[in-house]
Amino acid sequence: MISEKAASPAFLGERVKLAPSLLSCDFTRLGEELRAIEGADWAHVDVMDGLFVPNISFGLPILAAARRASALFMDVHLMIERPERYLRDFAEAGADGMTVHVEATPHVHRAVGLIRELGKRAGVTLNPGTPLEAVRPVLADVDLVLVMSVNPGFGGQRFLPGSVERVRTLRRWLDELGSAAELEVDGGVTPQNARLLAEAGATVLVAGSSVFGSDGPQAGLSRLREALS
Template sequence: MTDAAARPPVILSPSLLACDFTRLGEELATLKNAGVPWAHVDVMDGQFVPNISFGLPILAAARRASDLYMDVHLMIEQPERFLHDFAEAGADGMTVQVESTRHIHRAVGQIRELGKRAGVTLNPGTPLEMIRPVLADVDLVLVMSVNPGFGGQKFIGSSVERVRTVRRWLDEIGSAAELQVDGGVTAANARELVEAGATNLVAGSAIFGAAGGAAAGVQAFQAALAEQA
């Protein structure tokens, strides 16, 4: 396993699903001023997951308001239908669910052909082996630590071992892909996840719902992650 100390600093990708959409531009500015490089955009279609969030107009608005890296997680059926549209709307990277398409390798290739970073993810109940065939082809692997569809869920503890497994697989093939975790991530469990091999953490409620607002939420994570040094 690669020494954690040799890896780049952990990236925090706050989930806009938890932000105040009446103040989207301000929320994004707060994140940037706090030193956050990414914003996570959760797209849900009410079919792949039992919830509908937002789509192209919100992403486009976020893109106009900020130059943060737009990290788009497509929780939608047949994502291939919309990859070009999300690329045009401002996505820097797009992550697709292995369960949502019959042709995950093709979807990953299409994202890269659009000049975007490609990511793959899977639900907590899906065997990790499902993503292994495309590990060498992606720029990001997302380990979901809750069942996708709703924010504010409790972290599934067994996800830590799944992170360790994916970390080992990525190291074995010499991949520099980000290893992201999303779902119930807080400042309290951030250190454990990074020690297991995560390089990128998504958090929504823990940041935007923090007492003192998003800046205070980010600071709590930064303090926890500083303990890695």
């Protein structure tokens, strides 16, 4: 259960990290877009292979370019089959943390162990239709748990309301373990649901369309910060 301090209005903005999703940025201006989100906590990098999800995004060269352009924590979400094949490559390209899907590999423990051996923060996630019990066996071994609040594969999707209860459940499980792992939410995060997610126990909010909107990333970040204040 979240402590009274953690749930208090004054503490939410301090506790919750914002991670703009580069999937929504303008790739013709990648360096400028990264500079425009200075003040965010992390940069979220969605890697899609067209197999695990029905879309192809970007891979190692884009991550390496982002790493050269920014000192932000690179939070790499691997939506790819058998991610353990590429963990070392992504680590060398500049990932600070890597998150793998339980559905994408039969060897989740091994993948988590490899990420840690590479000196990176290890995360685990699952699709909205996958029971939360699928991640429970590795909760004590990870630095981050990601709740997908849309079906992965495309940006700009509408938030799935049932995700809030999934956040609450995972928050309880992590607290029962005494885990300091981050609890991240990705998909349809807006100023309208950011506070609800934070109060449910999320500590990292990924936002794409809400940040890289028509009035610029700083305005988008400000709206999210205000929602958490």
